[in-house]
Amino acid sequence: MKNLTEHTTVQPLFQPFQLGALALSNRIVMAPMTRGFSPGGIPTEDVASYYRRRAEHDVGLIVTEGTGINHPASVSGSSIPLFYGEKALQGWEQVVKEVHTAGGKIAPQLWHVGMTRSPGDEPNTEAMPVGPSGLALTGEKVSEPLTTKEIHDLVSAYAQGAADAKRLGFDAVEIHGAHGYLIDQFIWSHTNHRTDEYGGDLKGRTRFAVEIVEACREAVGPDFPIIFRFSQWKMSDYKAKIAETPEELEEFLTPLVEAGVDIFHTSTRRFWEPEFEGSDLNLAGWTKKISGKPTIIVGSIGLNGEFTSGAGAETTSLDGLMERFQHDExxxxxxxxxxxxxxxxxxxxxxxxxxxxxxxxxESLNNLY
Structure with a gap:
């Protein structure tokens, strides 16, 4: 194993970060990771302790695992946490209290899995998967396209989640718009074949995401931080792109900034890979350059293998990460x-x-360390 501090100091990562009312002790974020330890969708005391332990050991910001918004098909699995209903929200309130008692900061990730859900999946076996065109990520027709009213209801459900996050004492909220889940299914031309205002060109395909951010911003007010997570790759296609060029990325990002995004969480499988030809900038670097907003970098940091490979991985140097940090990416x-x-x-x-x-x-997936 290569010493993480052998060549380049990591101390800049442990400098404070301030964005409006969000004051973090350092730049380390716990990435959202689905764990499935919330029976009936309700986070338990074990879940609260799991997040508290990260706060106790100097994680600057915790982003929770994906939590289902108030829609019957938002998640796929009976032990995936929900972010609606009295019992589930009480469970999250306890998580917030424990993290704050340990001196940490925390944001829930609001999630809808869209067409990655299979018909008959728990917790609501009668609920069909929903998406912009009713297409699975592989292109097969599974259900009917969402109606305009259903889209508006989903937007309201995200806004409800954001309002509840603020009410429960969370420090920010993250909207999951990555990896081929519902919001990303609207953005990606492969799964969005609509011809109305929510389809067509990139601007139209981004409209659903923009309306969600706008509704969340209205629900939480001007000072509550909204993080938007997006990716080029999908769980079904690692080479997929929603933006082939920096110009297309700007076309995607600009309306989201105008809608109220404060921070972009740019999900890549390998943080060290350039995003576009002719530049060493990765997706976080391009996003910060184009949007002017703070970015969160992610993708196999400190390990020599990407998480989507399904294998183990050895620890490795943070030199490359720190070089990008020094370049303000x-x-x-x-x-x-x-x-x-x-x-x-x-x-x-x-x-x-x-x-x-x-x-x-x-094997670590089977435990809440």
Whole structure:
């Protein structure tokens, strides 16, 4: 294992970050990772303790696993946490209290899986998957396209989640617009064949995301931070792109900025890969350059294998990450698998305890460390 601080200091990652009312002690973010330890959609005491432990060990901002918005087909699985209903929200309120008691900051990720859900999936087996055109990510017709009224209802459900996040004491809210889930299914031309105002060109396909951000902004007011997570790749197609050029990326980002996004969480599989030909900038770097907004970088940070490979991974240097930070390509760094299995990862990196860092094992998915 290469020493994480062998060549380049990581201390800049442990400088404070301030955006309006959001004051973070450092730039380390816990990336959202679906865990499935919330029976009946209700986060338990174990879930609260899981997040608290990261706050205790110097994670600057925790973004929760994806939480289902108030729609019968929002998640696929009976143990995926929900973000509606009295019991589920009480569970999240306890999570917030524990994280805050430990000195941490936390944001829920609002999620709808869209057409990645299979007919008959729990928790609502009678609910059909929904999407812009009723198409699975592979292109097959599964259900009818969403009506305009159904789209408006979904927008309202996201806004309700954002309002509840603020009411429960969360420090920000993240909207999951990545990886081929519902919002991304509208953005991606492969799954959006609509000819109305929610389809067609990139501007039309982005309209659903824009209306969600606008509704969330109205629900939480001007000072509550809204994070928007997006990706080029999809779970079904790692080479997919919603923007083939920087110009197209600008066409996508600009209306989202105008709608009220404060921070972009740019999901890549490998953070070190350039996004477009002719430049070394990755997706976070391009997004920050175009939008002027802070960005969160993510994608196999501190490990030598991407999470979508389904395999284990060894620890590796953060030199490349720090080089991009020095070039002002991003503001925060989101860490997934390393924090999933080791609550003290950030603390160990901060203190130069590289010899204590652990390789990632898939078995860690079965536990709440």
């Amino acid at each position: 991003f503001d925060m760094a989101a860490v997934g698998r390393s924090l999933l299995m080791d609550p003290a990862w950030a603390e160990k990196v901060r203190d130069g305890r590289a010899d204590e860092l652990q390789a990632y094992s898939r």
